[in-house]
């Protein structure tokens with residue numbers, strides 16, 4: 585099987601594509617892949633490290649206001665479609681899979697024009713702009729939340745979950761907290777704000793540091809590669825220090841392995857993070873980002889809160905006190921954490937990768 589993958593911009597679009605590739609490789613060891621990403625998104629840092637062949641296109645997003653930049657966006661898009669067509673003719677994929685982000689718009693549009701089967705994956709409960717644009721001509725559409733069905737033609741849409749969930753659920757983690765100078769015998773609160781870190785979560789954690797320094801559980805904040813320096817500057821300015829059991833990191837490469845060893849998670853309500861934490865049944869405190877299309881993170885979070893699988897704190901209500909209160913509620917109350925774990929597992933779709941693979945197989949012409 586020859587599969588062209590495209591998804592870009594943020595980790596939430598990239599990791600599902602990579603998880604799908606791993607599942608295909610497990611089933612067909614002669615499978616071939618080509619990943620097409622953008623020059624701007626984080627895929628340029630993530631994909632080459634996997635050893636997968638990687639090509640890039642220049643694309644950019646639309647501005648919401650009237651702007652000359654939008655003329656450039658259209659011009660870049662048309663140019664990218666042309667270049668993508670050449671990549672498709674050279675690689676001759678059996679199927680082209682798009683997991684969201686502007687670059688996947690150009691790549692799948694090119695495939696649709698060349699009559700190559702296309703499958704799109706929507707990770708959120710609210711469909712993204714690119715997937716809505718591609719849906720009409722897509723061969724099949726895989727969704728991760730039942731609510732997303734409303735955005736797509738019913739006859740070609742299937743609830744498959746997020747393949748990253750299966751990857752995380754199956755992984756045998758040999759990660760040890762000693763990697764970060766912590767103990768494997770203590771409970772650990774892992775805090776991260778999506779793949780890029782979140783200022784509001786970082787600031788609340790900063791305010792909570794004196795309390796966390798006093799707790800008997802460990803705390804790890806992943807501040808984000810571009811945000812950690814600012815966090816450390818503020819920490820110094822405020823005259824605060826980190827105790828031995830509180831750590832701040834820029835990014836965690838092997839997040840699925842690390843998540844397996846966490847006790848409670850504080851996270852944005854990005855689709856991939858949710859797929860991962862429900863696959864593990866990890867009790868979570870979700871802080872939905874208010875800055876995303878259609879407020880989809882609040883809807884993602886609500887579906888978990890309604891199921892008793894997570895707590896949520898709205899960003900305006902998030903501060904040091906509310907963060908510590910929610911963390912204590914789960915880390916100092918084993919019964920509540922255990923109940924949430926059970927509910928979270930109920931929500932997770934841990935065979936999402938197998939379902940995605942079946943969907944891909946169903947569109948390939950023999």
Ligand SMILES: CC(=O)N[C@H]1[C@@H](OP(=O)(O)OP(=O)(O)OC[C@H]2O[C@@H](n3ccc(=O)[nH]c3=O)[C@H](O)[C@@H]2O)O[C@H](CO)[C@@H](O)[C@@H]1O
Nearest residue numbers: 594595596599707778779806835836839854855856857876
């Ligand atoms: C701000 C924004 O537009 N966010 C969107 C983006 O999420 P974004 O990419 O920020 O977040 P997601 O929660 O979907 O995914 C984050 C991914 O990054 C990984 N990770 C994170 C931190 C780290 O240190 N290491 C690491 O590997 C997580 O394990 C996860 O796999 O795409 C998602 C999927 O369409 C959407 O639901 C989000 O609303």
